Amino acid sequence: MSETLYAVVDIETTGGIPTKDRITEIAIALYNGECIIDRFQTLINPERSIPWEITRITGITNDMVADAPKFYEVAKKVVQMTENAIFVAHNVRFDYGFLKEEFSSLGYTFTRKQLCTVVLSRKAFPGLRSYALGNLIQHFGISVQNRHRAMDDVLATVDILSRILNNDEGKLKAASTINAGIKASALPKSIRNEQISALPETTGVYYFYNTFGHVIYVGKSVNIRKRILQHFRNTDQKTDKFIAKVADISFEETGSELISLLLESNEIKALQPEVNKAQRSKDYPYFNYYYTNDQGFICLEIDKSNNNNRNGKTILNHYVSKAAARRSLYQAGELFSLCHGLSGMNECNAGCFYYQTGSCTGACLGKEHPETYNERMKEAIEHLKKSFDEDFYILTEGRTPEETGIVLIQDGHYRGFGYLSTDERNLPTASWIDSIKLFPTNPECNQIVHSWLVKHPETRVVSF
Structure with missing residues (x-):
């Protein structure tokens, strides 16, 4: 039986939004359950300035990264270090999300099985006041030289992981977390467990592709991973034929359920997937x-x-x-x-x-x-009436706590959506239009917005 390898990863960044911020440092330790067998660390030139507040926390300055390699120069090493290993991080969604975004900008799809030591620590060490890395370091008396530097945080995470894996119960908890929901699913032959493990448990839109790379189904959910697993579990004679065609999966996180409803409608009309027959019509005669x-x-x-x-x-x-x-x-x-x-x-x-x-x-x-x-x-x-009498923005959840999702209603119709950072949210509303991704108008989206406002009267609306 081959040993399980854990690629324990930590990154430092210019901020908290993967689509806008960049990586400034990465460290990886390859751990076999007993000892570290390989390690890698480097500063990264983010190709943008590092905010003073981030420098204050991490100690990483613009001068330190000026001559550092850019991400594309170390991307191959990251792939090699994490290949055939479980991707481990403390709050894995953050580190994994940034790496996926960096690889996506290079045209590469980065997928790995994931393990979050925050989730595992809650199960293994119940009753603690906090499961933040700093609190666990203090609780267990772990020696750390430079907190918020990538390799120091990686070594602390390895220490915590080793404590969890030190007994059979901890290993079982880790295994069940990695493979949660997968064993019960009959996956299509072209879909790998790693792809399912890489799916987020967040709100968004997902896409099923056939072997020719064509989108055959578009769906939305408040938990993308859970909903896709339901597709593969709950099959019957009719859906079996559809599921058998699925050769690949992608997704787009939206943070907001309203934005996922709107994006799903627009994508179905744009992509014309064969399974979404009821919503494909672009004509309203x-x-x-x-x-x-x-x-x-x-x-x-x-x-x-x-x-x-x-x-x-x-x-x-x-x-x-x-x-x-x-x-x-x-x-x-x-x-x-x-x-x-x-x-x-x-x-x-x-x-x-x-x-x-x-x-x-x-x-x-x-x-x-x-x-x-x-x-x-x-x-x-x-x-x-499914048109609107005034122009306004709907404010909703973003993809991260630092973001605000916005939906634009203008000239009587839904026009598109976007996201604002905390700083952008404080700018005049006239500037918000720069963050909007525009879509063709369709009556179905107007109806979605109307229904949402009726069902959710607490929704924040900003007129302009």
Whole structure:
């Protein structure tokens, strides 16, 4: 039986956001469960300045990294040191996330099984006040020369890992953490355990590819890893054929559930995956609108979407079919006790069908005053309307604690999303647009935002 190798890693960085900040130092110790058999450390030129506050914590200055190698110059060594080993770090998401981002910028997909000594320490040493590395160093009396320097923190993490692995129970806990959920899954033949282990347990959008590299399914979840494992566990005759086609997986973390819903909708329409049939339509050939007739009643109507038909009309929403447009008007009529003759469902020359059956109060025959009827109709319009009357940002969770996610609503529609750092959040809102990734407008995203605001009235909104 081959020995298990642990690549214990620590990095220092210019900040806490992998997509914006860069690595300034990396250290790796290859540990076989008994002793360190190899080690590597180097400063890294981040190709940007190091903030004073970071220098104060780590002691790494701009002068120290000026002549250091850039990441691409040490990337091969990092791959070699971590290959066929468990990637271990104290708060593994941070270190692993930065390395994945660095490799991604080089066009390389970096995937490793991971082990977090924060998670393991909670299981192995219950009852401690804190499981931060500094607290564990103090608790166990571990000798450290330079805290917040990569190799010193690596050696402290090796010490903690050795204490966990020092007994059979600790080894079992480590093994179960590494392989959690994988054994119970029937993975497609092209998917490796390492790929599953590399999936984050965070909110975002994920993609399934076939052997030709085409996206065949796009999904979203508040726990990407857990949801993908569910796909592979919960199969039946119909889904078996779909799962068998999966040859690769990728993901994009969003931090925010709202942003994941919006990104999923846009990606399905852009990529046209074969499995997401219900959401693929990019065409919305019908719309409903409202107007006031000669008798003073507000009326609803359906029309086919083209420039001439849309011109001058107060449009409420667009639909993929006439049946979908009619269904929305019918539901509004039932919910707000509207006359179906005045809401685009029936002719009402001699009273609508529903007046004849007793369901309509007779607005179509003038038996109800327009003012009374229109009060209900205005409520129905608010219910049906999927565009927006003002411009605003929605503030939501970011991908890290230091980030804020933002969703842009402008000119009546959802326009895109982005992320702000703490400093950018304090800038005037006029500058926030620079952080927005724009997408084509589609009525489905408007509806997603409307529904989110109704279900989450506590959502932070900033008008501009």
